[in-house]
Amino acid sequence: MLVVMQHGATPEQIDGVVRTIEEMGYQARPMPGSQRTAVGLVGNDGRVDSSRIEALEGVAEVIHVSQPYKQVSREWQPESTIVTIAPGVSFGGGEIPIIAGPCSVESEQQIIASAKAVRAAGAVALRGGAFKPRSSPYAFQGLGKKGLELLALAREETGLAIVTEAMDDEGAHLVAEHADCIQIGARNMQNYSLLKTVGKIGKPVLLKRGMAATINDLLLSAEYILAAGNDQVILCERGVRSFDPAVRNMFDLTAIPVVHKLSHLPIIGDPSHGTGIRGMVTPMARAAVAAGADGIIVEVHPTPERALSDGGQSLYPEQFAQLVGELRLIAGSIGRSLAASGTAAAAAG
Ligand code: PEP
Numbered sequence: 345m346l347v348v349m350q351h352g353a354t355p356e357q358i359d360g361v362v363r364t365i366e367e368m369g370y371q372a373r374p375m376p377g378s379q380r381t382a383v384g385l386v387g388n389d390g391r392v393d394s395s396r397i398e399a400l401e402g403v404a405e406v407i408h409v410s411q412p413y414k415q416v417s418r419e420w421q422p423e424s425t426i427v428t429i430a431p432g433v434s435f436g437g438g439e440i441p442i443i444a445g446p447c448s449v450e451s452e453q454q455i456i457a458s459a460k461a462v463r464a465a466g467a468v469a470l471r472g473g474a475f476k477p478r479s480s481p482y483a484f485q486g487l488g489k490k491g492l493e494l495l496a497l498a499r500e501e502t503g504l505a506i507v508t509e510a511m512d513d514e515g516a517h518l519v520a521e522h523a524d525c526i527q528i529g530a531r532n533m534q535n536y537s538l539l540k541t542v543g544k545i546g547k548p549v550l551l552k553r554g555m556a557a558t559i560n561d562l563l564l565s566a567e568y569i570l571a572a573g574n575d576q577v578i579l580c581e582r583g584v585r586s587f588d589p590a591v592r593n594m595f596d597l598t599a600i601p602v603v604h605k606l607s608h609l610p611i612i613g614d615p616s617h618g619t620g621i622r623g624m625v626t627p628m629a630r631a632a633v634a635a636g637a638d639g640i641i642v643e644v645h646p647t648p649e650r651a652l653s654d655g656g657q658s659l660y661p662e663q664f665a666q667l668v669g670e671l672r673l674i675a676g677s678i679g680r681s682l683a684a685s686g687t688a689a690a691a692a693g
């Protein structure tokens with residue numbers, strides 16, 4: 345529930361609403377706005393009797409949020425949230441940042457070569473898993489903490505922001521120390537204790553859609569992070585399981601406009617996991633930008649045939665450079681632009 349205060353409501357009147365919400369056994373979240381203040385009521389599971397609040401002085405209106413997720417909804421906050429993970433790297437505004445890099449961090453040479461290649465092509469953030477959620481326990485599991493240190497080194501050398509996955513609470517704290525944005529992978533989208541942890545850590549979070557999750561499930565998972573106090577959440581469409589083995593996953597482009605309608609959070613597209621096939625990545629990346637994605641995350645590897653994970657869906661650096669040029673044109677044609685590798689890179693020289 346959202347209590348909208350009258351224009352010019354006094355601090356005492358706002359306090360009165362906060363106190364009443366707390367007396368009713370819920371939590372109050374005052375949200376000062378440019379026009380008027382709203383006070384969010386959270387902690388309820390179901391409709392709250394608002395008559396006591398409606399009667400308070402200074403209250404203009406009470407809005408019952410109709411969605412099961414509250415703070416994530418556009419009813420709660422009509423204006424889009426902009427999530428900034430590093431200087432010049434913001435998701436949800438007019439600019440579209442590109443995150444690129446290998447599936448996994450494999451060695452210093454590999455991650456530095458990847459970082460330099462994707463930066464030269466126009467990426468503003470580097471991806472690369474240090475903790476890898478692999479379907480087989482015998483597959484490469486990632487370099488762990490050493491991988492995070494190599495990512496930090498790549499940031500020093502290139503100025504790229506770092507996005508990397510955490511799979512558990514301990515990993516989340518380690519990732520927060522080394523990276524700019526904590527990725528929660530598809531397999532952990534419904535790991536609610538991990539969602540609460542990253543909510544409390546407060547660093548920007550990239551939350552990927554689970555492979556069999558509905559958009560409603562995705563938004564409820566994001567709600568866990570906002571409910572824990574962190575509104576710096578970027579959603580990511582990465583394809584869902586389908587009946588059709590022609591591709592690894594079915595990239596759900598519709599999720600982009602649907603999320604924009606339902607939520608104020610930015611949503612980006614991952615055409616690499618969304619298709620699982622190198623030749624399909626470029627067309628679906630183009631389509632995601634055309635559909636209004638607030639960013640793109642793409643797997644790029646200097647030598648995909650030698651990659652320790654997801655080589656078959658990783659672009660060659662030249663293919664990625666070509667794609668960025670095309671995305672620039674598509675973004676321009678819909679009144680947006682690609683984020684330039686400016687501030688973050690310039691800071692590192
Ligand atoms: C990844 O980004 O490498 C990854 C494992 O993605 P997802 O969680 O979407 O499968």
Ligand code: MN
Binds near residue numbers: 447448617643653654
């Ligand atoms: Mn991958």
